[in-house]
Amino acid sequence: MNESSPLHLAITGYTATTAAGTGIQENIDSLLNEETGLSHTLKYDKCDIDTWIGKVNQLDTVTLPETHSDFDCRNNQLLWYAINQDNFINKIEKLREKYSNKRIGVFIGTTTSGIQRCEQFFSSSNGNNAPPQDYNHEKTTNIGSCTDFFLNIFGLEGMAYSISTACSSSAKVFGSAHRAIQSGLCDAAVVGGVDTMCLTILYGFNSLQLVSSDICRPFANDRAGISIGEAAGFAILEPDSAASSAPLLIGYGESSDAYHMSTPHPKGKGARLAIRDALRMANLDHKSIDYINLHGTGTMQNDAVESLACESLFGRDVYCSSTKGWTGHTLGAAGIIEAIYSLIAIQENVIFKNLNTNIVDPNINCKIATETISKPISHVMSNSFGFGGSNAALIFGKKG
Amino acid sequence: MNTTLFVNAIGLLGPGMPDWNSSLRFLKGEDDLSLDPVIFPKPSLLPPNEARRTTRLIKLVLNVCEQLCSQTDAIYLKVPTIFSSPGIDYDILDTICRTLNTNPENVSPSLFHNSVHNAPAGYWSISLDSHSPYISISASKYSFAMGILEAIASLENYNKTIVLTTFEMFTSLTLHKIVPIDYPFAVSMLLSAKQTKDSIAKLTIQLTNEGPESVGISETFEILRLNNGAARCLPLLCSIASLSLNTSNKSQESISTFSLINQYLTIKSEVV
Numbered sequence: 001m002n003e004s005s006p007l008h009l010a011i012t013g014y015t016a017t018t019a020a021g022t023g024i025q026e027n028i029d030s031l032l033n034e035e036t037g038l039s040h041t042l043k044y045d046k047c048d049i050d051t052w053i054g055k056v057n058q059l060d061t062v063t064l065p066e067t068h069s070d071f072d073c074r075n076n077q078l079l080w081y082a083i084n085q086d087n088f089i090n091k092i093e094k095l096r097e098k099y100s101n102k103r104i105g106v107f108i109g110t111t112t113s114g115i116q117r118c119e120q121f122f123s124s125s126n127g128n129n130a131p132p133q134d135y136n137h138e139k140t141t142n143i144g145s146c147t148d149f150f151l152n153i154f155g156l157e158g159m160a161y162s163i164s165t166a167c168s169s170s171a172k173v174f175g176s177a178h179r180a181i182q183s184g185l186c187d188a189a190v191v192g193g194v195d196t197m198c199l200t201i202l203y204g205f206n207s208l209q210l211v212s213s214d215i216c217r218p219f220a221n222d223r224a225g226i227s228i229g230e231a232a233g234f235a236i237l238e239p240d241s242a243a244s245s246a247p248l249l250i251g252y253g254e255s256s257d258a259y260h261m262s263t264p265h266p267k268g269k270g271a272r273l274a275i276r277d278a279l280r281m282a283n284l285d286h287k288s289i290d291y292i293n294l295h296g297t298g299t300m301q302n303d304a305v306e307s308l309a310c311e312s313l314f315g316r317d318v319y320c321s322s323t324k325g326w327t328g329h330t331l332g333a334a335g336i337i338e339a340i341y342s343l344i345a346i347q348e349n350v351i352f353k354n355l356n357t358n359i360v361d362p363n364i365n366c367k368i369a370t371e372t373i374s375k376p377i378s379h380v381m382s383n384s385f386g387f388g389g390s391n392a393a394l395i396f397g398k399k400g
Numbered sequence: 401m402n403t404t405l406f407v408n409a410i411g412l413l414g415p416g417m418p419d420w421n422s423s424l425r426f427l428k429g430e431d432d433l434s435l436d437p438v439i440f441p442k443p444s445l446l447p448p449n450e451a452r453r454t455t456r457l458i459k460l461v462l463n464v465c466e467q468l469c470s471q472t473d474a475i476y477l478k479v480p481t482i483f484s485s486p487g488i489d490y491d492i493l494d495t496i497c498r499t500l501n502t503n504p505e506n507v508s509p510s511l512f513h514n515s516v517h518n519a520p521a522g523y524w525s526i527s528l529d530s531h532s533p534y535i536s537i538s539a540s541k542y543s544f545a546m547g548i549l550e551a552i553a554s555l556e557n558y559n560k561t562i563v564l565t566t567f568e569m570f571t572s573l574t575l576h577k578i579v580p581i582d583y584p585f586a587v588s589m590l591l592s593a594k595q596t597k598d599s600i601a602k603l604t605i606q607l608t609n610e611g612p613e614s615v616g617i618s619e620t621f622e623i624l625r626l627n628n629g630a631a632r633c634l635p636l637l638c639s640i641a642s643l644s645l646n647t648s649n650k651s652q653e654s655i656s657t658f659s660l661i662n663q664y665l666t667i668k669s670e671v672v
Contacts, residue, residue, distance in 0.1 A: 047504070102663060111516060115493075118578075122497035127574035137578040142487055143517050143538035157661040159553075161484075161539040161546045164517030172535060179553035185401065200496055203504045204512035254533035256525040262513040273531055387513055388522025390534065 006281050007182045009237040010246040011396070015086035016233035016340045017078070019054030020326040023085035028344055030326055031352055034372060037326050038215055038227050047202045052215045054229025054328030055197060056081070071149045073114030073140040074196040074230075079149060082194070082232035092154050095188060095236060105186035106160035107176040108147045108234075109169025109193035111332035113162075114140035116198045146194050158186050164332065166386030167295070168254075169193060170233070171335030174394050175252045177237045192234035193336035201228055201331065208262060216298035216329070218322035219307065219364045220357040223298045229328025233336035235343075240399075247346050250379075250397045251282025257389025264301055268309030270391045271383070275313055278393040284379060286314050289395070291351045292366075293342045293382040296322020297329050303364065306383065310366040321369040325355030335384040339394055342380040346398050349377050403552050403605045406672065407640060408476075408561070408598040411467030411588035413438060413460055414631065415624065419467055427634075427641035433620045438584050445469075445527035453510045454523060456584070457489045457569040461520035462527060464588040465565060472590060472598050478530040480554055481563040483521045484537045484547035486629030487579065489514070490571045520567070543568075544633040545658040545665045552605065555593040564589050568630035585628040587637065595672055601640045604668040613659040632658065639669040 014024070019037030021027035030037060038052045062077040083089055095104060117140045121131055139145055147162040159180050163169045170193025177189035205211045205226060212225030240248055255277070257270035264271070279286060292314065295306055303322075310320060323341050330337055345351065351373040354360075360368050382394045410420040415435035417423035426433040440459040443451045444466055454462065461483070468477055492515045499507050513519070518536035525534060539546040544566045551564045567586035571579045595602070614635035616622030621638070624631045635656035642651045658665040 118493060119497055119500055121578070122574070123501050126498060126501055127494075127577075131578050135578060138486075138540055141493075142540065144486065144540040144543070147538075148540060151661065157663065159546065159549050160661075161537040161543070161550070163535060163537055165521070165534075165536050166516045166518060176535070176550070176553075179557045180549075183553040183556040185549055185553055199500045199504065200507075200512075200515070203500060203507045204496070204509075204515070206505075207507045207509040207512055209509075254535075255531050256522075256533055258525040258529050258531055260526070261516075261519065261522050262509075270531055274533075386518070387516050388518045389525060390518055390522070 007178065008240045009178060009181065009249045010240040010244045011249060011343060012236045012238050012246045013088065013091040014235040014340050014343060015082060015088040016337055017056060017082040017085060018231040018327040018330065018337055019056060019229050022058060028348065031344065034353055034355060036355060038328055044197060044202060045199060047199055049202055049206055049211065050213045051211050052227040053197065054227060054330065056230055068149065068152065070136045070139045071145065073117045075110065075114045075146060075194055076149050078196050078230060078232045079146055079194045083234060088234060091236060092190065096154060099187045101155055102157045103187040104156055104158050105177055105180045105189035106147055106150055106156055107163060107173040107189060107191050108150060109163045109173050109332045109335055110143060110146050111164055111166055111169060111195055112198050112201055113143050113145050115200055117141055119199050165390040166388055167331055167334050168384040168386040168390040168392040169332040169335060171339065171384035171392035171394055172254060174249055174339065175254055178249065178252060181239065188238045190234060190236055191336065193333040194232035195330055195332035196230040210299050212298060215356050216324055217357045218296035218298045218324055218354055219303045219360050219368050221359045221361045223300065223303060225299055226297045227328040229330040231327055231330035231333040231337045233333060233340050235336065235340065245399050247343050248397045248399060249394065251278045251395040253277025253281065253393045255391045257391065259389055262387050264305045264385060265389065266305060268305045270389055271306060271309035271385055272312060274391040274393040275309065278381065278395050282395040287317055289318050289379050289381050290377045291345055291380045292318055292320035293338045293380060294320050294322045295383045295385045296324055298324060302385065307364040307366045314366060316367045319351045319367050319369045319373065321352050321354035323352050335392065338382045342382045342396050345380050346377050346396060350374055401607045405555060405603050406592045406595050406599040407589055407601040407603060408592055408596055409468045409471035409590040411464035413464050414585040415583040424641050424644055427638045429617050435583060435620060435624060443527065446523065450526065453514065455489055455491050455514060457491065458520050458523055460569065460584050460586045461565060461567050462523060464586040465524050468588055468590055474528060476561060477563060478528055478532055479561045479563060480532050480559050481534040481565065482537065482547050482550050483534060484543045484566045485568055486538060486540050486543045487568050488517055490569050490575050494573060494575050541629050541632060542660055543629055545660050548605065548665060551591050555591065561590060561592040564591055566630045566633055568628045581628055583624055583628050585631040587633055599672045601643055602670045602672050606666045608664050608666050611657060611664050613664065614656045636667055643669060643671045
């Protein structure tokens with residue numbers, strides 16, 4: 001362990017595109033107006049599941065530039081669409097000028113990447129025919145694709161990889177960036193996450209009976225499962241400087257449940273370890289946290305276990321809520337989107353309502369925010385817990 | 401960057417290479433490697449109902465991690481672990497895509513939760529009952545080299561020891577038309593920032609502009625190195641093997657070079 005206090009990283013730019021909005025301002029508007037981005041569907045593609053989804057509708061008309069056509073798939077279309085918001089492309093170009101292209105790390109989370117291309121290949125002839133000429137599996141379907149695409153767009157050549165640890169993927173990117181910068185392997189980093197609608201996810205979660213036909217209601221008495229969503233988000237991390245007023249990543253914690261592939265540890269053991277380690281790194285008492293953005297997927301088990309873990313560490317001292325009522329569960333993008341929502345909470349001095357939930361489950365003992373609350377926010381924690389028992393907790397702080 | 405770290409144990413499973421010790425004579429070039437089919441051993445640390453659900457890929461990865469247990473105490477393995485793979489579980493991808501095409505309502509729930517890229521990692525943490533974090537990464541043909549960088553970052557910052565596991569599954573049937581991988585391959589290494597009683601090699605690692613990347617020590621090794629993205633690590637394994645005591649041609653040091661994006665990772669392996 002580095003014996004001096006851990007490096008604080010400034011988050012000097014970010015962008016997010018979700019079902020609740022394209023770019024930061026639309027997401028803020030949805031959050032503050034308490035307007036969900038989820039919509040009811042009886043059919044997505046050829047899937048007849050009765051459910052609510054968080055679709056980015058504009059994606060159906062997005063095309064990639066011809067020079068990047070090898071990378072063409074829904075996941076990379078969403079990546080491209082997202083980075084074209086909030087002047088983000090310009091920000092990355094300026095970052096490259098400031099640090100040089102070999103000194104910027106890139107860490108992007110995804111779970112299904114461009115799997116739709118593979119689904120489509122099989123659907124045409126059960127895979128018996130020759131694959132289409134333009135199907136480049138490595139540049140679309142494989143997990144490294146989104147990071148490879150990002151590096152390609154900007155000509156970046158530093159330390160870079162995709163992370164795929166289910167729902168904690170794009171929270172863990174912050175840990176990777178922190179380690180890489182603190183060890184001197186890079187001087188700045190771009191972190192992000194992207195995941196898109198596909199049949200594998202819809203039918204897969206349905207097979208586990210985790211998909212609700214009702215809109216997701218995290219921590220509700222009558223919660224019945226997740227609403228699947230798609231999203232992309234990116235953030236720029238640089239060492240903090242005296243001149244900067246940007247919010248900071250001040251701590252993170254990671255752990256494993258070592259319990260089951262799709263069921264969380266019943267006592268939330270891994271979750272508690274991750275949260276505890278984040279607080280230790282941030283050198284904060286639990287009471288210093290003003291708001292916790294919970295993983296809060298809306299499943300019976302996640303919400304019960306997560307609230308156990310939070311209650312054991314925070315009691316009823318800290319307001320918390322899930323924002324998946326706006327975006328749905330965006331899987332590999334959940335970490336980055338909820339990290340960005342945490343930064344918005346700091347920027348706007350607001351605690352988000354736990355949307356869609358009318359009656360909180362009486363067995364949930366942490367302090368769920370049942371309405372939007374305006375109050376000064378200095379520190380926010382964001383939780384992400386994934387299949388395979390992969391847990392991450394992040395802590396962001398207002399500068400000064 | 402100029403970093404030193406130590407290799408304390410190695411697990412290996414590949415064509416004609418069932419474990420590290422049996423493979424030394426091939427890796428040293430004393431005998432010719434034959435790319436014989438890999439047998440995927442049953443996991444020995446999982447409860448039977450969990451072991452039953454594991455795919456060939458999960459068995460591949462668990463086996464090389466389990467091999468470490470015979471070389472060091474399991475307690476030393478309950479550390480942060482990096483799982484790096486260029487690809488995914490192609491067996492599951494094939495099955496799921498076929499099922500989606502014919503009877504999607506019957507997607508198997510256990511197959512689905514095993515389809516996540518971190519499934520091998522999750523099963524390993526269950527095998528060891530380890531709450532240490534793991535990370536599952538992918539960076540196409542740079543996956544091994546980026547895994548080394550992640551190991552360096554982890555060791556410098558927060559940890560005394562770390563496990564780095566690199567693997568890639570082969571493809572059969574339909575997927576072979578899109579991803580022609582003929583051989584499975586996996587390696588797992590217990591790495592430390594400081595020398596230990598178990599250390600078998602000292603690695604000095606630098607980022608340079610000086611290529612070219614190292615190639616296989618024989619035509620057979622080169623076929624494997626280019627065919628399976630995880631097998632890009634072979635030059636390092638051959639370097640470490642060349643340090644071993646069982647030959648009069650033991651070298652004191654051996655250098656292997658790996659491509660990154662327009663730069664190179666150079667690893668000097670030395671006797672401890």
